[in-house]
Amino acid sequence: xxxxxxxxxxxxxxxxxxxxxxxxxxxxxxxxxxxxxxxxxxxxxxxxxxxxxxxxxxxxxxxxxxxxxxxxxxxxxxxxxxxxxxxxxxxxxxxxxxxxxxxxxxxxxxxxxxxxxxxxxxxxxxxxxxxxxxxxxxxxxxxxxxxxxxxxxxxxxxxxxxxxxxxxxxxxxxxxxxxxxxxxxxxxxxxxxxxxxxxxxxxxxxxxxxxxxxxxxxxxxxxxxxxxxxxxxxxxxxxxxxxxxxxxxxxxxxxxxxx
Amino acid sequence: xxxxxxxxxxxxxxxxxxxxxxxxxxxxxxxxxxxxxxxxxxxxxxxxxxxxxxxxxxxxxxxxxxxxxxxxxxxxxxxxxxxxxxxxxxxxxxxxxxxxxxxxxxxxxxxxxxxxxxxxxxxxxxxxxxxxxxxxxxxxxxxxxxxxxxxxxxxxxxxxxxxxxxxxxxxxxxxxxxxxxxxxxxxxxxxxxxxxxxxxxxxxxxxxxxxxxxxxxxxxxxxxxxxxxxxxxxxxxxxxxxxxxxxxxxxxxxxxxxxxxxxxxxxxxxxxxxxxxxxxxxxxxxxx
Numbered sequence: 412x413x414x415x416x417x418x419x420x421x422x423x424x425x426x427x428x429x430x431x432x433x434x435x436x437x438x439x440x441x442x443x444x445x446x447x448x449x450x451x452x453x454x455x456x457x458x459x460x461x462x463x464x465x466x467x468x469x470x471x472x473x474x475x476x477x478x479x480x481x482x483x484x485x486x487x488x489x490x491x492x493x494x495x496x497x498x499x500x501x502x503x504x505x506x507x508x509x510x511x512x513x514x515x516x517x518x519x520x521x522x523x524x525x526x527x528x529x530x531x532x533x534x535x536x537x538x539x540x541x542x543x544x545x546x547x548x549x550x551x552x553x554x555x556x557x558x559x560x561x562x563x564x565x566x567x568x569x570x571x572x573x574x575x576x577x578x579x580x581x582x583x584x585x586x587x588x589x590x591x592x593x594x595x596x597x598x599x600x601x602x603x604x605x606x607x608x609x610x611x612x613x614x615x616x617x618x619x620x621x622x623x624x625x626x627x628x629x630x631x632x633x634x635x636x637x638x639x640x641x642x643x644x645x646x647x648x649x650x651x652x653x654x655x656x657x658x659x660x661x662x663x664x665x666x667x668x669x670x
Numbered sequence: 671x672x673x674x675x676x677x678x679x680x681x682x683x684x685x686x687x688x689x690x691x692x693x694x695x696x697x698x699x700x701x702x703x704x705x706x707x708x709x710x711x712x713x714x715x716x717x718x719x720x721x722x723x724x725x726x727x728x729x730x731x732x733x734x735x736x737x738x739x740x741x742x743x744x745x746x747x748x749x750x751x752x753x754x755x756x757x758x759x760x761x762x763x764x765x766x767x768x769x770x771x772x773x774x775x776x777x778x779x780x781x782x783x784x785x786x787x788x789x790x791x792x793x794x795x796x797x798x799x800x801x802x803x804x805x806x807x808x809x810x811x812x813x814x815x816x817x818x819x820x821x822x823x824x825x826x827x828x829x830x831x832x833x834x835x836x837x838x839x840x841x842x843x844x845x846x847x848x849x850x851x852x853x854x855x856x857x858x859x860x861x862x863x864x865x866x867x868x869x870x871x872x873x874x875x876x877x878x879x880x881x882x883x884x885x886x887x888x889x890x891x892x893x894x895x896x897x898x899x900x901x902x903x904x905x906x907x908x909x910x911x912x913x914x915x916x917x918x919x920x921x922x923x924x925x926x927x928x929x930x931x932x933x934x935x936x937x938x939x940x941x942x943x944x945x946x947x948x949x950x951x952x953x954x955x956x957x958x
Binding site: 420421438440492493494495499537609 | 717718720721722723724725726728744745746747749750751755758780781782783784785786787788789790792794795797799800803827828829830831832833865866895896898
């Protein structure tokens with residue numbers, strides 16, 4: 412009985428509103444119909460999830476306006492229910508939804524801005540990883556170096572966009588003082604979004620850095636990365652790129668599989 | 671009223687709570703850390719701290735160093751027919767073991783079905799089968815986290831045709847069968863009493879005094895045809911009046927001021943807590 416009631420209740424919240432079987436199970440309350448009583452819960456649930464999405468995606472909301480965003484969120488919520496008791500896990504598919512949402516098609520960069528905001532949200536709540544042990548790294552013999560598995564900061568997301576989304580993000584922050592216009596012809600950008608201690612970072616990265624970081628994010632050993640790197644960037648010194656990435660904090664640890 | 675000071679609280683871990691606490695909310699982190707205001711305890715919305723690191727946990731560590739805390743969640747989904755979410759309970763258990771809160775509480779409701787979560791407190795039908803179901807889940811939660819929990823009565827906006835008992839009877843039967851404690855939300859009793867036309871005193875008189883470990887107070891919004899539990903304003907006069915009756919009936923139960931929408935400056939919450947504290951002193955000293 413309870414199972415069926417709860418499924419009907421959810422169907423009544425997210426699905427057909429007027430002929431839901433849950434309405435038959437709700438007592439009359441004076442002048443208020445069972446549909447009106449259920450609507451109190453629908454408004455509360457959708458309102459709560461919309462508020463959560465607005466908190467994760469403030470720049471997207473600013474770009475499209477509150478009314479547009481909230482209406483879009485309402486459609487998204489019905490299509491993509493939350494699957495975790497942790498509300499911080501909710502909303503990661505919004506970028507994909509926006510990409511397929513015709514009313515948002517006039518802002519082609521919006522899905523990538525949403526991806527950037529989700530990466531920020533994940534980094535904000537992610538685990539911390541202690542700094543890399545440089546001493547231990549230096550002590551690895553030359554013959555073993557090709558086996559090293561470097562790891563990105565746990566909080567890090569690598570993302571590429573055809574639009575200057577870091578600039579779009581920046582000029583839409585509260586209190587931004589400079590010129591608020593962004594030239595979309597400025598071109599694309601490659602970014603690493605991550606957190607160091609309590610400080611959030613959105614760092615643009617160059618092609619050689621992107622090559623190194625994406626290769627190691629795929630779990631390739633350093634030797635294999637060197638081969639591939641030299642193929643794509645024969646003029647660049649991978650040692651210098653690696654040292655820079657470690658120094659910036661993007662690479663936060665390493666493993667050395669047993670010989 | 672007892673006032674915790676930093677020196678007293680250090681090392682207390684899960685020490686007992688007394689007096690009127692305040693619900694910890696993000697906009698107040700700064701003032702709490704900077705001013706260390708004299709608040710006897712804070713209630714933590716523990717579902718906001720399930721992440722593995724970063725700013726939320728850092729703030730939680732700081733608050734737990736300086737004050738006794740209680741943990742309050744919505745994620746247990748005690749009334750759901752889904753299996754208990756063990757990932758959630760494992761994370762909760764880690765946080766409980768790490769920070770040793772004075773109480774761990776969740777709600778007498780359900781929030782999920784078919785693996786999907788509403789993140790909202792949905793009402794249960796009050797029937798014997800559901801009493802057994804919820805009580806068994808509470809027992810399993812208590813066994814797993816190794817602690818007694820408090821369950822809180824929720825505000826509701828509808829009742830079900832299949833229900834065969836009043837809400838307070840349902841609550842009493844569940845906590846008796848599960849052997850857990852009660853977090854009695856005075857505002858929620860008032861809101862539901864108005865929405866469903868019962869006498870809130872019938873509710874108070876039915877609840878077993880020994881199990882009530884905490885009260886909640888918050889503000890509702892009058893929607894005309896019904897009251898909505900928004901936690902978005904000061905506590906309203908009829909709820910203060912009911913709080914007096916609850917104190918006279920249950921004694922000086924630790925009380926929490928909750929505020930979740932349009933969160934004001936911390937001083938507004940302190941003023942509400944001071945008001946509750948004065949009522950507690952007046953009612954409970956007069957009774958003694």
